[in-house]
Amino acid sequence: MRIDVLTVLPGLFDCFLKEGVIGKAISSGKVEVKVHNIRDFTTDKHRVVDDVPYGGGPGMVLKPEPIFRAYDELTKEGEKPYVLLTEPWGEKFNQEMAVELSKKPRLMIICGRYEGVDERVKSLVDREVSIGDYVLTGGELPAMVIMDAVLRLIPGVLGNLESLRADSFSDRGLLGYPNYTRPAEFRGMKVPEVLLSGHHKKIESWRKEQSLRKTLERRPEIIENLKRKGLLTKEELE
Numbered sequence: 016m017r018i019d020v021l022t023v024l025p026g027l028f029d030c031f032l033k034e035g036v037i038g039k040a041i042s043s044g045k046v047e048v049k050v051h052n053i054r055d056f057t058t059d060k061h062r063v064v065d066d067v068p069y070g071g072g073p074g075m076v077l078k079p080e081p082i083f084r085a086y087d088e089l090t091k092e093g094e095k096p097y098v099l100l101t102e103p104w105g106e107k108f109n110q111e112m113a114v115e116l117s118k119k120p121r122l123m124i125i126c127g128r129y130e131g132v133d134e135r136v137k138s139l140v141d142r143e144v145s146i147g148d149y150v151l152t153g154g155e156l157p158a159m160v161i162m163d164a165v166l167r168l169i170p171g172v173l174g175n176l177e178s179l180r181a182d183s184f185s186d187r188g189l190l191g192y193p194n195y196t197r198p199a200e201f202r203g204m205k206v207p208e209v210l211l212s213g214h215h216k217k218i219e220s221w222r223k224e225q226s227l228r229k230t231l232e233r234r235p236e237i238i239e240n241l242k243r244k245g246l247l248t249k250e251e252l253e
């Protein structure tokens with residue numbers, strides 16, 4: 016997969032693209048992520064990327080020309096990207112969308128700043144995406160959240176963990192099961208016996224039951240949603 020990111024703050028992505036699972040996936044060439052400074056696509060001496068909003072109002076708006084110039088330049092050859100624009104009020108990002116986006120060969124993520132992008136930029140956009148009902152200072156953190164959730168789903172990115180990972184849970188949006196590691200008892204708190212039993216079938220069913228119970232308690236709508244889609248097995252429903 017290739018991802019092109021358009022932003023006026025490219026430096027925000029430096030650590031994200033170097034560290035951890037994402038950093039390894041890029042350095043190993045499993046995925047390609049290129050961050051582009053919108054300012055590099057201006058043509059005036061002062062490299063202006065924003066201007067005051069028509070009709071008045073607070074702050075500045077990102078001008079359309081530099082973004083369109085970047086889009087045209089980056090889509091001259093190769094597959095057309097599926098274009099995301101991060102917004103406070105876009106479609107809510109979730110695991111289902113992450114799975115769908117992970118199947119696209121090429122993504123472009125346009126990151127707004129200031130009061131957002133000129134409305135005409137949306138003529139380039141396939142999906143306006145929000146990562147939650149709260150207002151951040153710009154679209155870069157949402158872009159990193161989206162890339163993190165999407166890239167970890169690319170085959171080979173999670174390495175050998177992938178085959179072992181019970182992602183049928185989180186891929187269906189179920190909450191995770193409790194995790195423990197040594198010591199078996201810490202400050203009087205013991206690890207559940209079943210996890211020390213070495214009985215894999217029992218451990219798996221305990222984890223599934225914990226995940227379903229936690230989801231039912233905290234996010235019953237996820238269970239209802241899975242029921243409606245027929246994505247819960249008979250024994251999971253018991």
Ligand SMILES: Nc1cc(-c2ccc3ccn(Cc4ccc(CN5CCCCC5)cc4)c3c2)n[nH]1
Pocket residue numbers: 101102103104126127128129130131132144145146147148149150151152153154155157
């Ligand atoms: N999930 C999530 C994504 C974002 C996000 C994404 C992209 C951008 C680009 C700029 N901001 C900051 C911002 C957004 C909205 C306003 C309100 N303002 C009211 C008057 C008309 C114009 C807009 C102000 C500043 C962004 C914020 N926040 N949260």
